[in-house]
Amino acid sequence: MELYQLTAHELLDKIKNGEASAQNIADSLAKRIKDKDSKVKAYVRLSEHRTPNTEHRTNGIPVSIKDNICTEGYNTECCSKILAGFKPPYDATVIRKLKAAGMAILPLKTNMDEFAFGSSTENSCFGPTHNPWDLECVPGGSSGGSAAAVAADEAIWALGSDTGGSIRQPAAFCGVVGMKPTYGRVSRYGLIAFASSLDQIGPLTKDVRDCALLMNMICGYEPKDATCVNAVVPDYTQALANDIKGIKIGIPKEYFIEGIEPEVKKIIEEAIAKLKDLGAEAKPVSLPHTRYAVPVYYIIATAEASSNLARFDGVQYGWRSKEKAQNLIEMYKNTRGEAFGEEAKRRILLGTFALSHGYYDAYYLRALKVRTLIKEDFDRAFGECDCIVTPTSPTAAFKIGEKTDDPLKMYLSDIYTISVNLAGIPGISVPCGFTKKGLPVGLQVLAKPFAEETLFKVAHTYEQNTEWHKVKAKI
Amino acid sequence: MAINRETVEYVAHLARIQLNPQELDKLALQLKDILGFIDKLSQLDLSEIKPTSHILPLNNVFREDKPQESLPIEKTLANTPQKEKSFFVVPKVIE
Numbered sequence: 001m002e003l004y005q006l007t008a009h010e011l012l013d014k015i016k017n018g019e020a021s022a023q024n025i026a027d028s029l030a031k032r033i034k035d036k037d038s039k040v041k042a043y044v045r046l047s048e049h050r051t052p053n054t055e056h057r058t059n060g061i062p063v064s065i066k067d068n069i070c071t072e073g074y075n076t077e078c079c080s081k082i083l084a085g086f087k088p089p090y091d092a093t094v095i096r097k098l099k100a101a102g103m104a105i106l107p108l109k110t111n112m113d114e115f116a117f118g119s120s121t122e123n124s125c126f127g128p129t130h131n132p133w134d135l136e137c138v139p140g141g142s143s144g145g146s147a148a149a150v151a152a153d154e155a156i157w158a159l160g161s162d163t164g165g166s167i168r169q170p171a172a173f174c175g176v177v178g179m180k181p182t183y184g185r186v187s188r189y190g191l192i193a194f195a196s197s198l199d200q201i202g203p204l205t206k207d208v209r210d211c212a213l214l215m216n217m218i219c220g221y222e223p224k225d226a227t228c229v230n231a232v233v234p235d236y237t238q239a240l241a242n243d244i245k246g247i248k249i250g251i252p253k254e255y256f257i258e259g260i261e262p263e264v265k266k267i268i269e270e271a272i273a274k275l276k277d278l279g280a281e282a283k284p285v286s287l288p289h290t291r292y293a294v295p296v297y298y299i300i301a302t303a304e305a306s307s308n309l310a311r312f313d314g315v316q317y318g319w320r321s322k323e324k325a326q327n328l329i330e331m332y333k334n335t336r337g338e339a340f341g342e343e344a345k346r347r348i349l350l351g352t353f354a355l356s357h358g359y360y361d362a363y364y365l366r367a368l369k370v371r372t373l374i375k376e377d378f379d380r381a382f383g384e385c386d387c388i389v390t391p392t393s394p395t396a397a398f399k400i401g402e403k404t405d406d407p408l409k410m411y412l413s414d415i416y417t418i419s420v421n422l423a424g425i426p427g428i429s430v431p432c433g434f435t436k437k438g439l440p441v442g443l444q445v446l447a448k449p450f451a452e453e454t455l456f457k458v459a460h461t462y463e464q465n466t467e468w469h470k471v472k473a474k475i
Numbered sequence: 476m477a478i479n480r481e482t483v484e485y486v487a488h489l490a491r492i493q494l495n496p497q498e499l500d501k502l503a504l505q506l507k508d509i510l511g512f513i514d515k516l517s518q519l520d521l522s523e524i525k526p527t528s529h530i531l532p533l534n535n536v537f538r539e540d541k542p543q544e545s546l547p548i549e550k551t552l553a554n555t556p557q558k559e560k561s562f563f564v565v566p567k568v569i570e
Contacts, residue, residue, distance in 0.1 A: 089550040184531050197529050226536040227529075295513040306490060313491070315563050317554035325566045329491065337493030345492055349483065350506060352490040366516050368526030373519070375527055408508055424530030449530075 003028035042149035064155035082339035092190020111145030132473035140170030165417025172392035172442020183424035184229035187222035195304035212236035239453035245279030250385035267433035299367035306351030392442035
């Protein structure tokens with residue numbers, strides 16, 4: 001067994017028992033990245049680092065970080081040409097907290113869809129990441145690099161960000177654990193903003209225990225983030241009991257009708273049966289406005305993005321057009337026209353349109369009202385159950401290039417994850433089986449705001465009584 | 476709601492993005508598709524519903540107005556494509 005194959009909690013035990021050092025772990029991981037990343041391409045700017053993992057030595061476990069989370073002195077480019085060369089002058093709060101906990105931050109960053117705009121990591125200016133289970137498939141997105149790195153043992157654990165499913169969907173596609181915490185649970189300070197009312201940072205890990213450990217390290221109040229909630233952070237590892245007797249799990253009927261692949265449906269139904277065997281009580285619930293979640297999301301998320309991305313104008317950081325500009329506006333237009341990718345342009349335009357004079361009421365305001373209905377659906381459902389169980393995605397990983405010509409089809413791959421961000425509740429995806437082609441499927445568990453402990457309890461119990469998380473991708 | 480090439484050109488100007496003619500054609504078609512899909516929101520009667528812009532019950536998060544340490548000028552300017560002394564340089568703004 002090589003060190004890079006182990007979980008973070010196993011490695012921490014080894015360090016404690018004097019069986020391995022942080023140096024051994026860093027070297028083992030560096031070797032693995034060197035051997036495998038030419039196939040997976042989970043990391044970006046690999047060639048700029050002579051040795052992938054030896055710059056930042058501490059006593060802790062290396063953490064791999066998505067390219068949209070600021071790491072002082074290490075490039076953070078959101079996989080966009082418009083941020084080429086950007087070295088943040090400060091650390092994001094989560095990075096500061098990880099360093100305070102003694103962890104090592106990998107100078108290499110993980111691949112993502114440009115500005116987190118996408119569900120497949122194909123919208124990266126560095127090219128796509130490949131799914132370790134089938135290199136011709138996407139790893140999901142937008143945190144596809146983080147998910148693929150963990151699945152390929154090229155990362156011990158990783159951070160991603162989730163605006164509409166960007167941690168949970170790639171976790172499902174790559175057969176790893178991924179959590180989107182409650183909105184406000186983790187500080188967004190230093191996360192380059194996509195949609196400020198939806199974004200959350202969260203862990204991607206090899207098992208549920210590591211997910212709880214990493215949450216312990218990154219949660220907590222940050223006065224620099226006005227949307228970060230000042231609430232006590234529990235020790236999440238205390239919730240890892242192997243017992244779900246009497247827990248009420250809600251099964252939303254709207255998640256099992258249109259669009260779901262029969263194979264995925266069957267695997268999820270088997271997972272629900274397993275939870276019942278373990279003592280959970282399953283009951284049907286209804287989330288009647290589910291079908292409106294994707295349209296609501298693509299108004300709210302793009303409106304917020306169009307405003308957040310106004311700062312990329314070639315003045316303070318990143319790329320500036322070399323075209324001779326007559327005035328400032330022309331310089332802005334040339335810079336943004338040259339350096340934003342196709343999906344970024346599409347979303348900025350859609351958001352600008354939804355906020356523009358004459359359309360604001362018809363689109364943006366209407367979307368905010370339907371968001372209320374979606375949130376109320378969850379409030380009602382959680383009156384009847386402790387958690388809700390759904391598929392993470394309607395399909396397993398799809399082929400690279402399969403959906404790139406049809407943005408709408410791509411947007412629908414987030415159909416089960418998007419409502420969660422709109423309602424601000426926490427969600428986790430855990431491996432729950434494989435398709436006939438050997439691609440992983442993820443089980444999503446949802447709970448009410450700040451009830452992450454319920455998610456850890458259910459996910460851990462399921463994991464401890466199944467073997468899916470032990471199966472490794474062969475690359 | 477229909478969206479055409481002219482609307483896309485106007486919105487692109489508002490968003491300060493220069494598009495070439497091929498991009499304009501393609502985006503007009505794609506945005507028309509996406510907005511057609513989004514139009515299913517008009518099926519709902521929302522006259523009695525309040526909008527949700529934010530999910531947390533947080534309002535007016537204030538802090539004391541005390542001077543704090545901020546980034547030094549060299550660090551602030553370290554990433555700019557063009558600077559002079561302690562300034563960002565941009566094309567002429569005033570005619």
